[in-house]
Amino acid sequence: xxxxxxxxxxxxxxxxxxxxxxxxxxxxxxxxxxxxxxxxxxxxxxxxxxxxxxxxxxxxxxxxxxxxxxxxxxxxxxxxxxxxxxxxxxxxxxxxxxxxxxxxxxxxxxxxxxxxxxxxxxxxxxxxxxxxxxxxxxxxxxxxxxxxxxxxxxxxxxxxxxxxxxxxxxxxxxxxxxxxxxxxxxxxxxxxxxxxxxxxxxxxxxxxxxxxxxxxxxxxxxxxxx
Amino acid sequence: xxxxxxxxxxxxxxxxxxxxxxxxxxxxxxxxxxxxxxxxxxxxxxxxxxxxxxxxxxxxxxxxxxxxxxxxxxxxxxxxxxxxxxxxxxxxxxxxxxxxxxxxxxxxxxxxxxxxxxxxxxxxxxxxxxxxxxxxxxxxxxxxxxxxxxxxxxxxxxxxxxxxxxxxxxxxxxxxxxxxxxxxxxxxxxxxxxxxxxxxxxxxxxxxxxxxxxxxxxxxxxxxxx
Numbered sequence: 001x002x003x004x005x006x007x008x009x010x011x012x013x014x015x016x017x018x019x020x021x022x023x024x025x026x027x028x029x030x031x032x033x034x035x036x037x038x039x040x041x042x043x044x045x046x047x048x049x050x051x052x053x054x055x056x057x058x059x060x061x062x063x064x065x066x067x068x069x070x071x072x073x074x075x076x077x078x079x080x081x082x083x084x085x086x087x088x089x090x091x092x093x094x095x096x097x098x099x100x101x102x103x104x105x106x107x108x109x110x111x112x113x114x115x116x117x118x119x120x121x122x123x124x125x126x127x128x129x130x131x132x133x134x135x136x137x138x139x140x141x142x143x144x145x146x147x148x149x150x151x152x153x154x155x156x157x158x159x160x161x162x163x164x165x166x167x168x169x170x171x172x173x174x175x176x177x178x179x180x181x182x183x184x185x186x187x188x189x190x191x192x193x194x195x196x197x198x199x200x201x202x203x204x205x206x207x208x209x210x211x212x213x214x215x216x217x218x219x220x221x222x223x224x225x226x
Numbered sequence: 227x228x229x230x231x232x233x234x235x236x237x238x239x240x241x242x243x244x245x246x247x248x249x250x251x252x253x254x255x256x257x258x259x260x261x262x263x264x265x266x267x268x269x270x271x272x273x274x275x276x277x278x279x280x281x282x283x284x285x286x287x288x289x290x291x292x293x294x295x296x297x298x299x300x301x302x303x304x305x306x307x308x309x310x311x312x313x314x315x316x317x318x319x320x321x322x323x324x325x326x327x328x329x330x331x332x333x334x335x336x337x338x339x340x341x342x343x344x345x346x347x348x349x350x351x352x353x354x355x356x357x358x359x360x361x362x363x364x365x366x367x368x369x370x371x372x373x374x375x376x377x378x379x380x381x382x383x384x385x386x387x388x389x390x391x392x393x394x395x396x397x398x399x400x401x402x403x404x405x406x407x408x409x410x411x412x413x414x415x416x417x418x419x420x421x422x423x424x425x426x427x428x429x430x431x432x433x434x435x436x437x438x439x440x441x442x443x444x445x446x447x448x449x450x451x452x
Contacts, residue, residue, distance in 0.1 A: 064307055071297040081290055084307070088314065169403055177395055177406060184410040 052094035278320035
């Protein structure tokens with residue numbers, strides 16, 4: 001049983017790693033699409049979301065079969081249940097990256113960003129590019145140091161998100177209503193990507209240590225502007 | 227084993243029913259807070275979210291213990307895994323209701339709504355009040371007819387959400403930038419509440435029938451405006 005469990009769990013872990021890699025690419029692609037009005041990058045992110053959704057279904061199906069056939073307990077059970085929840089988190093991150101890409105595609109060839117908004121959004125995108133690199137690394141190596149860094153750093157993204165509102169509300173703001181609406185929306189999407197990354201990081205810590213670093217579920221931490 | 231499973235599953239189901247009732251109250255309270263600038267209703271929703279979060283933790287802990295000790299298979303396993311995912315959905319709905327309530331509290335004693343935005347938001351809130359009534363009913367009775375209705379009706383909420391953008395972008399729009407930002411945000415929160423209700427309804431259908439009415443996960447259906 002033990003050997004079979006390990007083999008089957010390895011197959012699920014490979015799919016979950018692939019999800020993390022796909023999500024990582026989607027985040028970077030969405031950021032590039034937004035900053036550079038790159039409609040091809042946007043389309044790649046939008047089209048790629050189907051694979052992320054399919055991987056989620058596959059991961060969950062495999063986990064349910066594992067639970068039925070292998071009756072894992074203790075750490076093994078913790079891994080399987082956390083894997084189900086991680087797959088849901090990654091699926092949601094793929095959706096959010098797609099939403100950002102859709103905004104970039106909709107405004108093309110114009111940029112969705114005004115000159116005033118651009119610097120802070122560049123910083124949010126740069127922050128999330130770092131997060132995107134960390135996701136597959138923390139997962140495949142079960143690296144709690146990287147996971148802790150993702151959790152600790154999220155305040156910076158929240159602070160940048162707050163700044164988007166300061167910019168919009170300032171008298172000098174140079175955008176029209178559509179720019180304002182778009183900035184509220186993709187500001188929110190980028191901030192939520194960070195929240196979900198924190199949630200994923202917490203699950204990695206939980207898998208490794210059995211300790212849940214928060215009694216509060218991850219995705220809603222941070223900013224309370226909304 | 228069978229008797230113990232049923233007893234323990236009943237305890238989890240009771241907690242999940244309570245989550246559905248709490249979420250139902252939160253949705254109604256948030257809508258009332260928003261429409262009537264009712265700061266007490268807002269505070270009740272905000273304070274009540276702690277119980278919803280605690281119930282989620284409790285439900286998931288119980289499910290993990292059930293998986294370890296009872297090794298459920300077939301329908302029983304489907305129920306346990308769906309329960310874990312429903313708890314996560316309800317937790318998220320509680321957060322969204324809290325976000326709406328926080329907006330209402332922040333703008334108090336002013337309303338977050340301009341005269342032009344009010345009618346469509348009233349319709350969104352009325353729609354979600356109906357959804358709020360359906361959630362506990364579909365869950366406790368495992369009523370797939372109600373669940374199907376929740377799934378089918380969601381287009382109406384998406385249509386109302388689209389209208390909020392038409393209103394904001396019209397030349398006659400009477401709000402300032404803060405009103406615009408708030409309307410984008412709580413429009414999004416209300417629409418997401420509907421999406422998560424669809425997701426919950428799909429899981430109820432899946433529990434009862436074993437058939438997942440969508441290969442696409444629920445929370446991201448509907449509008450593509452974002």
